[in-house]
Amino acid sequence: MFRLRSRPPRRVRYSVGIDATTKSPALPANARSLGPGLDALHRRIVGWFEETARDLPWREPACSPWGVLVSEIMLQQTPVVRVLPVWEEWLRRWPNPAALAGEPAGEAVRCWGRLGYPRRALRLHAAAVAIVDGHGGKVPDTYAELLTLPGVGSYTAAAVAAFAYGRRETVVDTNIRRVHARLVSGVALPAPSLTASEMRLAAELLPDDDGTSVRWNAAVMELGALVCTARAPKCAACPVREQCAWLAAGEPPPSYTPKGQAWHGTDRQVRGAVMAVLRLAETPVPPEMFVQEPADLGFEAEGIGAPLSALHRLNSAPEQLERALAGLLSDGLAELHHGGYRLPA
């Protein structure tokens, strides 16, 4: 019977509001049934990764910590294929934190394009400023320091410390949570939000060796992204299907149905449409232009006709447009200049 080998007590850092002093109880019973053992599990998944891993520019050894940080922020809730071209453009234009910090935040937002969640661009700019002001222009190399940066939470801090600096960190993202849920816990999906129990499990599964731990983190993430996917997992291609508790249990369905985010008719949709206009606008946009306009919009609409029409097509209530604009102002994604809206200068 497989057992986790005992190791000297190690300070385990649990991210997000989890008491780091909590003593570590035994693993769930099914964590002990990983067949050939934890080392073998590490070898299988890391081996699979080294054969199968995608060539991603932020995984190149030559990629700077700044490149890794930018990639991690861009990848929050955003698929790799959409990030790739924007990341390339960002790194060409801003090869280090100081380069970005030297430009207006609005440029970061504009260059963010249609990646979504544009507050991330704002925060990345603020992070660059903080790195220049507080860290001599060098991306910090510890979890604790990274965590203080705007837009950097527990996942991103651990990921940058691990992938940019080779540190042994408990990296837990949505892919890793799902792999652990199936492989070890035997359930179709992880809990709706990250639990202390998941962090404990991830910490227990992490290889002792620094180098192996980094590859393990990347490998489990990749396995979740390519094979152990949320819908229609490709179990036939899984290097650890023989050890999978969920498969062994007969693929029980999820115990809950995640509720999707509303989109049509929401403030978010209006904000998105307004931002699309502002990204293309070269001069401040008067508020009247955001309102449905039957006749011609005049020469001022030059270049922003398409996103403006898209906004008008939403036909949103005036108070909803008001809310969206006010929200963008308070978030710092837009500012008022001579009575018109523009990206922050």
Next chain:
DNA sequence: AAAGCGTGGAG
């Protein structure tokens, strides 16, 4: 601590 925050591809 639950809710808000974009976008587009896949099934």
Next chain:
DNA sequence: TCTCCAAGCTT
């Protein structure tokens, strides 16, 4: 067409 969901963070 419509729903789901993708390397989360912040308040």
